[in-house]
Amino acid sequence: MIRLKKINNFEYFAPSTLSEAVSLLAKYKERAKVFSGGTDLLVQMKQRKLTPEYVIDLKNISELNNIDYKEGEGLRIGATVTHGILASSQLLPEKFSLLKEASLAVGSVQTRNRGTIVGNIATSSPSADTPPALLALEARLKLVSADGERVVPIQDFFTTPFKNILQSTELITEIEIPDLPPNSRGVYLWHSKITAEDETLVGVGIVLTVDNMEDKICTHIGIGLGSVAPTPMRAEKAEDFLKGKRVDADIIKQTAEIASNESLPRSRAEYRKEMVKVHIRRALIRALKRIEE
Amino acid sequence: MAHLVNIKVNINGDYYELKVKPNTLLLDLLRNEVGLTGTKRGCDTGECGACTVLIDGLAVNSCLVLAAEVNGKNVTTIEGLAKNGNLHPLQESFMEEGASQCGFCTPGMILSAKALLDKNPNPTEEEIKIAISGNLCRCTGYKKIIKAINSAAHKMYC
Numbered sequence: 143m144i145r146l147k148k149i150n151n152f153e154y155f156a157p158s159t160l161s162e163a164v165s166l167l168a169k170y171k172e173r174a175k176v177f178s179g180g181t182d183l184l185v186q187m188k189q190r191k192l193t194p195e196y197v198i199d200l201k202n203i204s205e206l207n208n209i210d211y212k213e214g215e216g217l218r219i220g221a222t223v224t225h226g227i228l229a230s231s232q233l234l235p236e237k238f239s240l241l242k243e244a245s246l247a248v249g250s251v252q253t254r255n256r257g258t259i260v261g262n263i264a265t266s267s268p269s270a271d272t273p274p275a276l277l278a279l280e281a282r283l284k285l286v287s288a289d290g291e292r293v294v295p296i297q298d299f300f301t302t303p304f305k306n307i308l309q310s311t312e313l314i315t316e317i318e319i320p321d322l323p324p325n326s327r328g329v330y331l332w333h334s335k336i337t338a339e340d341e342t343l344v345g346v347g348i349v350l351t352v353d354n355m356e357d358k359i360c361t362h363i364g365i366g367l368g369s370v371a372p373t374p375m376r377a378e379k380a381e382d383f384l385k386g387k388r389v390d391a392d393i394i395k396q397t398a399e400i401a402s403n404e405s406l407p408r409s410r411a412e413y414r415k416e417m418v419k420v421h422i423r424r425a426l427i428r429a430l431k432r433i434e435e
Numbered sequence: 436m437a438h439l440v441n442i443k444v445n446i447n448g449d450y451y452e453l454k455v456k457p458n459t460l461l462l463d464l465l466r467n468e469v470g471l472t473g474t475k476r477g478c479d480t481g482e483c484g485a486c487t488v489l490i491d492g493l494a495v496n497s498c499l500v501l502a503a504e505v506n507g508k509n510v511t512t513i514e515g516l517a518k519n520g521n522l523h524p525l526q527e528s529f530m531e532e533g534a535s536q537c538g539f540c541t542p543g544m545i546l547s548a549k550a551l552l553d554k555n556p557n558p559t560e561e562e563i564k565i566a567i568s569g570n571l572c573r574c575t576g577y578k579k580i581i582k583a584i585n586s587a588a589h590k591m592y593c
Contacts, residue, residue: 151437151457156504
């Protein structure tokens, strides 16, 4: 139990344009913190793990509050889009339903009404729910600073628990998700520790594409794992194994074994590895069913 | 010295123009400056839901909202539910069903229920459970609470 304190005082900015926000960041660097939902930031400030002198609220920047889907191009999710907005959005095609599932796995209604998908990534908790789904979708993150922008695959973003490659002058403005080919469906499955926080113990996001429902040959597969390694990770060996094979019961079982073997849980390792198997098996079966429907 | 932030906010239908310190939480603004102490401080980390209020109709934990952020918003607290001396159907149902013991979770519980019923007038039991999953009660268990929300839904929309 960490003692909570009153949060330190700071200068509050709520710029209405992205260029104002990044120039504030360029000026104050690590003395500033970017703020949107606050469900992580304000808790860390109460714990005095963070004592920023400047807080830059992004919620007045309207261009960051968008969800946008274009067929053939894909999906874009802006920095201030909350889990609640995403989970109830009509703009998401059915094939991206795993993103809704992952957002609904986050916290409670109150947390989802405030917390953002981008914030979930920026906090970089190994047990975060949306990264496994986004890893499976091969999402990219747009990082913007006053000097320019770069786009990085989400699998290159996380470094160690709660750490990532984001510079103090940068902010994540949006998530870019490439469109999925026909016969693709995703699934996010998780289960939680039985504690007040309901932290995710194992999270599995998969996106499966097959050539057709007769042959069921896997033409593309993305597998993201949460809470079973120091960072959210892709199960690349399992993906390589499954690609090009007919997705039947035996192959599903072997894929699950491989993913379980490449996961790197630290505590409760044996149980977590076993649960990786169970969830991958279930997720693949469910994804096939969804493609069929 | 950090600058004060000017905010204009509608709280329970009353309009306030306030100067707030950037590190003031909405919870403390409501309790200490506006004098609305129905909103409770529980865990202070967004887990228990005792501090739940509605901002533009959405349930949020006011212990994790800055007062500076609610500029231009509509905030509803438990004090805003009764109209002209008449309790809100949810408040009535909580009384009738005995859905409150120590009462500490009740304001937050009722506001989460209100956010649900305003969007979904005829929720299933499962939907009620999800809606109040961020509100912890340590006295009654949840049976009577769920029953009360269900009965309020019938009063309001049938």
